[in-house]
Amino acid sequence: MTTIETAPHSTSATSTAGASHAISMVGAWITTSDHKRLGRMLIGCGLIALLGIAAVGGLLGLERIDVNSTTLGSGSIDQLFSLFRVGLAFFAVLPVMLGLGVAVVPLQLGARALAFPRLAAAGFWAWFFGMALVVLSIVANGGPGGGTSKYVALYISAFAVMLGGLTIIAISLATTVLTTRAPGMNMRRVPTFAWSVLVSSLGLIIVLPVVIGASIYLYVSYRYNRVPFGGNQGILDWTGFSMTQPQTFLYVLPAVGFFAEVIPVASRRRMPMRGVVLAGLAMVGVAAITGASQLPHLLPWRGSKLYLGHFSTKLGDLISYSLFNIVPVLGVVIVVLLAPLAFAAKKGQRVAPKITAPFIFGFFGVTMLLVGMVASVLDGVIDLGLQGTVYEEGTYTYVCYGAILAALGAVTYWGPKLWGRRLSDKKVMPLALLGVLAVVLSSLPYLIAGFADQPAGAITFSYGGPHALWNTLATIGHFLMVLTVLGYVGLALQGFRTGELAGDDPWDAHTLEWATSSPAPVNNFVGLHTVMSPQPLLDLKPSPDAPKTETA
Amino acid sequence: MLALPPAPAPAPRRQLFVGTALACSAGTMLIGGMLAIWLRFRKAAMTGTSHLWVPKGISFPEVASNIMLFSFIGICIFAQWAVYAAKRDDKRHVGVALLLTGLLGLAVINAQAAVYAQMSLPIHPKDGTSAYGVMFYAITGTFVVFMIIGVVFSFVTAFRYLGGRTREREIVTAHAIYWYFAAAAFTMLWFVVYVTK
Numbered sequence: 001m002t003t004i005e006t007a008p009h010s011t012s013a014t015s016t017a018g019a020s021h022a023i024s025m026v027g028a029w030i031t032t033s034d035h036k037r038l039g040r041m042l043i044g045c046g047l048i049a050l051l052g053i054a055a056v057g058g059l060l061g062l063e064r065i066d067v068n069s070t071t072l073g074s075g076s077i078d079q080l081f082s083l084f085r086v087g088l089a090f091f092a093v094l095p096v097m098l099g100l101g102v103a104v105v106p107l108q109l110g111a112r113a114l115a116f117p118r119l120a121a122a123g124f125w126a127w128f129f130g131m132a133l134v135v136l137s138i139v140a141n142g143g144p145g146g147g148t149s150k151y152v153a154l155y156i157s158a159f160a161v162m163l164g165g166l167t168i169i170a171i172s173l174a175t176t177v178l179t180t181r182a183p184g185m186n187m188r189r190v191p192t193f194a195w196s197v198l199v200s201s202l203g204l205i206i207v208l209p210v211v212i213g214a215s216i217y218l219y220v221s222y223r224y225n226r227v228p229f230g231g232n233q234g235i236l237d238w239t240g241f242s243m244t245q246p247q248t249f250l251y252v253l254p255a256v257g258f259f260a261e262v263i264p265v266a267s268r269r270r271m272p273m274r275g276v277v278l279a280g281l282a283m284v285g286v287a288a289i290t291g292a293s294q295l296p297h298l299l300p301w302r303g304s305k306l307y308l309g310h311f312s313t314k315l316g317d318l319i320s321y322s323l324f325n326i327v328p329v330l331g332v333v334i335v336v337l338l339a340p341l342a343f344a345a346k347k348g349q350r351v352a353p354k355i356t357a358p359f360i361f362g363f364f365g366v367t368m369l370l371v372g373m374v375a376s377v378l379d380g381v382i383d384l385g386l387q388g389t390v391y392e393e394g395t396y397t398y399v400c401y402g403a404i405l406a407a408l409g410a411v412t413y414w415g416p417k418l419w420g421r422r423l424s425d426k427k428v429m430p431l432a433l434l435g436v437l438a439v440v441l442s443s444l445p446y447l448i449a450g451f452a453d454q455p456a457g458a459i460t461f462s463y464g465g466p467h468a469l470w471n472t473l474a475t476i477g478h479f480l481m482v483l484t485v486l487g488y489v490g491l492a493l494q495g496f497r498t499g500e501l502a503g504d505d506p507w508d509a510h511t512l513e514w515a516t517s518s519p520a521p522v523n524n525f526v527g528l529h530t531v532m533s534p535q536p537l538l539d540l541k542p543s544p545d546a547p548k549t550e551t552a
Numbered sequence: 553m554l555a556l557p558p559a560p561a562p563a564p565r566r567q568l569f570v571g572t573a574l575a576c577s578a579g580t581m582l583i584g585g586m587l588a589i590w591l592r593f594r595k596a597a598m599t600g601t602s603h604l605w606v607p608k609g610i611s612f613p614e615v616a617s618n619i620m621l622f623s624f625i626g627i628c629i630f631a632q633w634a635v636y637a638a639k640r641d642d643k644r645h646v647g648v649a650l651l652l653t654g655l656l657g658l659a660v661i662n663a664q665a666a667v668y669a670q671m672s673l674p675i676h677p678k679d680g681t682s683a684y685g686v687m688f689y690a691i692t693g694t695f696v697v698f699m700i701i702g703v704v705f706s707f708v709t710a711f712r713y714l715g716g717r718t719r720e721r722e723i724v725t726a727h728a729i730y731w732y733f734a735a736a737a738f739t740m741l742w743f744v745v746y747v748t749k
Contacts, residue, residue, distance in 0.1 A: 115567050171574045179565035202574075209578045210585035213694070217589060220690040221683070224675045228593065228683030292581065294588070 033117035039103020046096035053087035054481040061475030063459045078145030079138045081457045088400045089243045096407045097254040101173045101197035104414050107513035108191045110182025112523040115175035123168030130162025144235040152232045160215035167208045174201040184531035191511045196257020199285040203250040207291035211242045245376035246287040249328045252403035253284050258410040259362040260335050265509045266359040267342040283331030290324045297324040300382045325380050329373045357428040361409025365402050368439045372398025391450020398443040405435045416502030420519035423495040435484040442477025445470035510535035572726035576733035583737045586691045587744050604682040613670040617746040620663045624735040627656045631728040638724040647714045654706035661699050
């Protein structure tokens with residue numbers, strides 16, 4: 001007797017193999033401690049969260065167009081305002097910025113891995129689940145101003161867990177920059193992006209634990225004795241400083257670092273006065289002191305009463321106001337002002353600049369961000385009466401959306417090193433213009449409405465100006481932002497999978513990450529490199545700048 | 553791919569040490585921020601602009617709190633002894649020093665539990681206005697979490713070192729840094745919470 005085994009059906013075998021492959025792929029991503037994967041997970045989740053947050057911003061704008069009618073339930077308005085404020089900073093901007101750092105910084109430093117990669121992975125999951133629980137608690141009538149007490153308590157604890165995760169990632173990043181640099185790369189030779197990530201991470205290590213400490217008090221107070229910290233209404237009073245300027249400057253600093261990184265690549269020469277750029281980026285770190293002191297530093301000018309009896313008080317106010325509000329802005333101004341110097345041709349040298357999509361995104365993003373920073377300086381002048389108006393929301397949106405725009409440029413720039421393919425400049429560049437329109441429309445009307453005293457966090461108000469116009473424009477701006485990010489994500493999904501192969505150094509760049517293959521292998525570099533200047537790759541290329549080895 | 557000249561093996565950069573130092577900085581800001589809020593509430597209570605402060609009838613167990621402070625002197629000495637012995641490859645002394653550090657850490661946690669038991673401080677006082685109970689349990693509870701982390705750190709260090717990884721001296725140094733941070737944090741907390749109240 002012959003036994004004939006039934007051959008398994010080929011289709012089902014293929015589908016089973018496919019399913020098991022998919023499961024193993026998902027498992028590999030969930031359990032990964034590879035910095036390139038972790039970074040991409042942070043960026044991806046941050047951008048998806050941004051879609052939701054920008055839509056919430058649009059809904060809130062829509063609600064404010066007609067002050068006499070409400071579409072959303074009046075009880076949910078406070079929660080939506082909280083969701084927008086918390087979400088823009090901690091669901092979107094900060095994770096995207098830290099994600100860029102996690103994905104790129106080890107490559108820039110010539111390191112094989114992130115310091116404490118498993119800890120960073122734990123930080124990611126703490127942030128992710130914290131974020132999910134924050135959203136859940138707000139949806140279930142928790143959060144600031146919420147009515148269901150167990151979900152208010154859940155909101156506070158989830159908020160602390162989320163910030164704890166981000167702090168852990170910041171510790172991992174700062175340790176990476178301080179300890180895993182390639183041989184020869186001293187701190188003066190660290191790439192500007194890695195430097196900005198270091199300053200930002202150190203600032204976060206100083207500030208976020210203070211917010212966590214306040215959250216611990218809030219949680220215990222809310223659970224057992226609601227009077228001292230104001231119950232559900234007191235949550236934003238005690239943690240709100242982490243979602244206002246100048247605190248947010250720390251979060252967006254890597255966007256400025258990225259712009260400083262692409263300036264010399266676009267101008268095709270070494271960055272002039274590089275030390276000044278590093279100092280400018282470091283100046284933004286001053287914002288950490290404001291966060292640690294948990295106080296806004298305001299300027300009570302009181303009109304023109306400048307006489308000797310009050311001179312010392314005025315001087316004291318002016319010094320603290322300038323130090324904490326103007327110095328960080330000055331740092332970014334320095335970086336931006338050095339860009340034209342980089343493009344200015346030296347005598348006898350004619351090199352055509354290479355304007356690419358990452359540069360355009362970076363330029364527009366940092367310009368928008370800077371407008372928000374400068375505008376937020378005015379917010380501190382008490383005489384202008386802008387505090388408590390939508391002016392603050394306008395500056396916040398300017399800074400955060402501007403940073404996201406620059407971050408899209410950073411993903412375009414470093415995408416080849418993460419996926420091996422590059423996005424088409426022609427397809428991506430229009431999105432930069434759409435993004436600028438989105439940022440301006442979502443923010444500028446609120447700056448104007450703020451001067452007309454439209455209150456923040458309210459949907460019923462009255463003032464003389466054309467409030468319907470400003471709120472309509474802002475609504476359009478938020479939805480254009482959704483469209484920009486959605487369009488970019490769509491292009492990225494297609495381009496990074498099937499787009500043009502990038503090659504190892506597609507931008508003719510200067511820093512170490514472009515010395516390895518695209519996409520970078522598991523341990524990033526086959527061999528260790530000796531760094532002799534801040535532009536190790538440029539040293540090897542024929543350049544009009546006549547490469548000179550810098551002495552350490 | 554561009555070829556750069558090969559580099560010599562990188563010098564050790566003390567990654568664990570730097571990472572622990574940064575984590576300790578974060579911990580310092582956490583406790584410092586909480587103490588700052590504590591002082592703000594205390595000042596408001598003292599100047600009569602806010603709620604009551606220490607509820608009536610509450611006495612502070614000074615013996616237990618002072619013993620906790622003195623324990624930290626021992627903890628720091630033992631942690632540094634472990635570093636000293638590790639540099640001399642004295643495995644037995646490292647083990648003893650680490651275990652003593654961990655045991656003293658447990659003793660501090662025990663003393664904190666004794667403080668809770670002796671004070672019988674209500675977290676929600678009858679009049680419902682004093683913030684003291686809430687803040688006391690929040691800040692000392694946070695510090696107990698730091699102590700638990702420290703004890704686990706001591707035992708993990710001992711386990712790794714005594715398990716044969718005697719060349720990894722950095723973890724012993726990082727362990728000492730952590731306990732110095734804990735000692736400094738408790739000293740601040742002791743002065744603000746137990747002395748000035």
